[in-house]
Amino acid sequence: MTxxxxxxxxxxxxxxVFAATIAAYVVWMFWVERD
Amino acid sequence: xxxxxxxxxxxxxxxxxxxxxxxxxxxxxxxxxIAGGKLGWLLGGATMGATHASAGTFVGTIGVIYTSGWSFxxxxxxxxxxxxxxxxxxxxxxxxxxxLTLPAFMEERYYSTGVRRLAAVIxxxxxxxxxxxxxxxxGIIGNIVFGVPREWAMVGFTVVLxxxxxxxxxxxxxxxxxxxxxxxxxxxxxxxxLAIRQVGGIExxxxxxxxxxxxxxxxxxxxxxxxxxxxxxxTLGTIATPEKLVRLYAMKDMRAIRRGVLLAMIVATxxxxxxxxxxxxxxxxxxxxxxxxxxxxxxxxxxxPPVLGSVLLAAIAAAIMSTVDSLMLVAGxxxxxxxxxxxxxEATPRRRLWIGRMGILVVGTVPVVLILSGVGEGELVQFIVxxxxxxxxxxxxxxxxxxxxxxxxxxEGAVAAMVSGLTVCFAWExxxxxxxxxxxxxxxxxxxxxxxxxxxxxxxxxxxxxxxxSDGAASAAxxxxx
Numbered sequence: 001m002t003x004x005x006x007x008x009x010x011x012x013x014x015x016x017v018f019a020a021t022i023a024a025y026v027v028w029m030f031w032v033e034r035d
Numbered sequence: 036x037x038x039x040x041x042x043x044x045x046x047x048x049x050x051x052x053x054x055x056x057x058x059x060x061x062x063x064x065x066x067x068x069i070a071g072g073k074l075g076w077l078l079g080g081a082t083m084g085a086t087h088a089s090a091g092t093f094v095g096t097i098g099v100i101y102t103s104g105w106s107f108x109x110x111x112x113x114x115x116x117x118x119x120x121x122x123x124x125x126x127x128x129x130x131x132x133x134x135l136t137l138p139a140f141m142e143e144r145y146y147s148t149g150v151r152r153l154a155a156v157i158x159x160x161x162x163x164x165x166x167x168x169x170x171x172x173x174g175i176i177g178n179i180v181f182g183v184p185r186e187w188a189m190v191g192f193t194v195v196l197x198x199x200x201x202x203x204x205x206x207x208x209x210x211x212x213x214x215x216x217x218x219x220x221x222x223x224x225x226x227x228x229l230a231i232r233q234v235g236g237i238e239x240x241x242x243x244x245x246x247x248x249x250x251x252x253x254x255x256x257x258x259x260x261x262x263x264x265x266x267x268x269x270t271l272g273t274i275a276t277p278e279k280l281v282r283l284y285a286m287k288d289m290r291a292i293r294r295g296v297l298l299a300m301i302v303a304t305x306x307x308x309x310x311x312x313x314x315x316x317x318x319x320x321x322x323x324x325x326x327x328x329x330x331x332x333x334x335x336x337x338x339x340p341p342v343l344g345s346v347l348l349a350a351i352a353a354a355i356m357s358t359v360d361s362l363m364l365v366a367g368x369x370x371x372x373x374x375x376x377x378x379x380x381e382a383t384p385r386r387r388l389w390i391g392r393m394g395i396l397v398v399g400t401v402p403v404v405l406i407l408s409g410v411g412e413g414e415l416v417q418f419i420v421x422x423x424x425x426x427x428x429x430x431x432x433x434x435x436x437x438x439x440x441x442x443x444x445x446x447e448g449a450v451a452a453m454v455s456g457l458t459v460c461f462a463w464e465x466x467x468x469x470x471x472x473x474x475x476x477x478x479x480x481x482x483x484x485x486x487x488x489x490x491x492x493x494x495x496x497x498x499x500x501x502x503x504x505s506d507g508a509a510s511a512a513x514x515x516x517x
Contacts, residue, residue: 011241014108014111014308018111018112018115021112021115021116022115025119025297025300028123029294032293033293
């Protein structure tokens with residue numbers, strides 16, 4: 001069970017970081033073009 | 036004729052027809068090399084994303100994860116990081132003086148035709164290495180689809196690529212990349228849930244993979260130093276490869292670049308993530324493949340129904356084609372515009388275009404000849420891709436990225452950076468510690484010599500640095516396309 005949880009973290013963690021990065025980029029993009 | 040063969044023939048006919056149509060849209064060199072410099076975010080981002088997704092993604096990455104485990108997957112985060120850096124830091128200054136090629140930028144910034152020719156030669160050599168990896172993967176796909184020997188498949192694949200690229204130039208590449216990107220997305224979106232279903236769901240997938248290959252979900256299959264330095268190679272290589280940089284020139288303005296880069300980073304990273312999942316499924320379904328590079332074609336043949344399997348194979352072909360066409364175009368422009376054009380400045384644009392087409396023919400043919408002679412055969416595709424990325428990053432990252440911010444950088448410094456980066460990278464690949472990617476020593480050598488040589492040589496003329504300096508925004512208005 002522990003192994004599966006670790007696997008889940010290693011696996012889903014990557015997707016989560018990707019989604020957070022894209023969201024941050026979109027915020028940056030609109031901030032740069034705010035006027 | 037089987038459905039699979041029929042679909043591929045139709046696909047190739049459509050791609051070729053686009054190439055032919057774009058020949059009629061191409062009026063001058065600007066159209067041929069950078070699609071007129073007027074691309075919006077959709078086409079610009081699609082061609083950047085499609086160029087990024089290569090055999091390295093569809094055959095190589097899955098091969099490495101199949102062989103060595105999930106830790107390699109974390110390198111994918113280098114993609115959004117690299118694109119963000121490109122849009123935020125590099126592009127605003129790099130695009131101030133629009134050129135047709137990266138070597139032409141080098142000439143402008145480093146006020147030297149010699150620097151331009153050197154950059155062109157480095158691009159030509161490195162492109163041959165990269166196209167080789169893609170052609171090997173094309174041979175695998177052609178062999179599976181048409182049942183012909185791999186060597187014949189490589190030749191056939193290359194002929195199709197050369198034909199539409201040489202005829203239609205960047206416009207053909209952009210439009211075909213858009214279609215190829217759609218094929219890739221459809222192929223991967225269809226394959227991923229079916230592959231997961233085949234192994235019984237996502238939790239059974241984790242459990243079975245852990246049972247079959249316990250090292251898959253650990254950090255032990257790659258030495259941490261190698262993983263970290265490979266991440267650097269991919270990050271810097273994404274930023275500093277000429278086929279990416281020239282797309283910044285092809286897009287019409289910074290707004291289009293920022294949005295296009297967003298599209299490219301979503302598509303390139305998203306495709307990778309889904310392909311990683313397919314890689315895990317292939318560990319369960321085909322635990323004893325002779326080479327990890329065969330994992331994706333096996334999924335297409337044995338897991339998916341015939342039509343969807345054909346779409347996935349077409350997606351692999353699309354990934355290869357959309358990258359090789361861009362590389363061929365970059366190499367052709369280096370030969371025609373930056374080498375021949377500077378040796379024969381009196382040549383007409385029409386003649387230069389024909390030389391460019393000949394260049395595309397040469398750059399497309401040499402890798403096949405090398406592979407058929409046994410050079411580079413047997414390497415995992417992804418490791419050839421990594422070598423190209425390391426070579427490009429070691430040669431161009433410092434003179435391009437630092438060069439648009441540090442106005443004291445001189446032409447002598449740029450030459451020292453390119454030559455030392457390339458040499459040290461090659462030497463490390465041949466004789467260095469295999470636990471460290473050659474990009475790190477290459478980059479250190481490049482940056483060190485760039486700095487030292489620039490400081491001990493005469494400062495550059497103002498005319499060279501004005502377009503890129505912090506107060507040089509006004510000169511952006513006078514951007515041209517020589």
